[in-house]
Amino acid sequence: MRQYKQLATRAILAGAVALGGEAALAAQVVVGQVAPLSGLEAAQGRAYAAGMQLYFNQLNKGGGVNGHTFALVKRDDNGRPEDTVGHTRALLAEDKPMVLAGYFGSRNIAEVLAAGLLEKEHIALVGYRTTELRAQNPQLFNVRATLRDELQKLTEHLATIGITRLGLYYEDGPGAKALLEAVDEAAGKARATIAHKAAYPAGTARAKQAVDLFIKNPPQAILLVASGAAAAAFIEQYRSAGGAAQLFAHSGADIEQLAKRLSEEQMQGVAIAQVTPNPYKISTRIGKEFNDILARSPAPDVPVSYSMIEGFITAKVIAEAVRRQGARPTREGMQNALDAMESYDAGGYLVGFRPNQHNGSRFVELSIVSGAGRIRQ
Structure with missing residues (x-):
């Protein structure tokens, strides 16, 4: 009997250690954004951030992904490329993000790449907006059409x-x-x-x-x-x-x-x-999900927009890459998971990457402004 109790006690302790180990593995996934939160393009930068935060808040309420919750850390570059580089360098050193997201500007991204920050830190940048065509880069992953x-x-x-x-x-x-x-x-x-x-x-x-x-x-x-x-x-x-x-x-x-x-x-x-579905309609699954979560959430500090739903999509892609890594997500694991994400259905909006092919979508439709100032497809 004593031997049985000893074995049972050891089993309970082993289970507790295992549970403790799993709990220890659960951590916060830090997502870093350096973007124009003030200045000429502040409306888009802030809306993109609001879309990401909207989805991360929803995930965190449900316990996160594989037990990992998400934190969005933002820094304002005012649209200046030199500030994009400086803030990115500081963010990487101080906040230790697992992934970067929601960057803006052709020169801004070009100078981040020229500084070698992404390559040196083995970190992916998921979701960005530029007014130019970019050559493929191992660390850049876009969720929109080119x-x-x-x-x-x-x-x-x-x-x-x-x-x-x-x-x-x-x-x-x-x-x-x-x-x-x-x-x-x-x-x-x-x-x-x-x-x-x-x-x-x-x-x-x-x-x-x-x-x-x-x-x-x-x-x-x-x-x-x-x-x-x-x-x-x-x-x-x-x-x-x-x-x-x-x-x-x-x-x-x-x-x-x-x-x-x-x-x-x-x-x-x-x-x-x-390059995204209409954020004002619920005719697509992602449009309905976006609007349902909006309705259950505190009102964002920026108006609903195409930039906001693009940020929402970016957050979904990041969360999916974390999910595919299981218990131990890492910077290197993020890039590997993204490279293997050949066809991810974000809700009727498909995103797919492969090595050396990091343009994630081909979706394009036209919005036309009517005489009454309203948007119509």
Whole structure:
């Protein structure tokens, strides 16, 4: 009998140690974001963060993923590339994130890569927005369609309505050459021509020179591959100067930011490529999930937007990569899990990565602003 009790006691102790070991393995997954939380692109940066936080809060209420909860640590770079690098370096040293997410800006990301921070720290950056085409990088994972996909969608749509004489307004950043080549390629496939191209200085919203060019040489339509602030400045000045060409913007222009700054008359007929499902509708599973969680949560400090649902999708992808690692998620494990995520269904929105293929989606649709200032697909 005594021997039986001793064996039983040992079994209980062993179980307690095992449970304690599992509890010890459960930890907080820190997600680091360095983004424009103030400045020209603050609306998008803050909305992206709000979308990630919305999903992480929901997970944490249910105990997290494999017992791991999530914490989003944010730092404001005000859109300045040098601050993006400095804050990223400090965040990596002080907050020890397992993954980075929600970065903005072509030059900002280019300088983070040039500084070697991602490679040195073996850390992935999941979800980002730029106004250029980026070469594949082992540490960069995007959850949206590429700019090339957006350009093809825009030029194909224009071709179907007989518009073939186009203008291009774009950011004169480090990826401008690749962008111009992609625009020419997309236009060629649609049997269109880019009659005039006008750049604005990277990191600014100085549009006057481009406006003057397109007023003097009017195309049928103008493609805007610009930040939200730069696109808004162009539309405002172009319409005020009497410009009548149809305007088609890539997703980075942010339809909510445009609608907030511009009048209904200035916005009428503007079309914007969108790379996520509509956040205002529940016609998709992810749209319903997003809105259901919103309804159960405290009101966010920013309006609902496409940037917000993109952040929500990014958080889902990160959580899935953590889930696939089991009890011991790591920085290296995040990258391996993402590389193996060939077809993840985030709710009717598919995200897929493979080694050397880190553009996660091909989803693109057009939003058009009606005469009443409302968004319609």
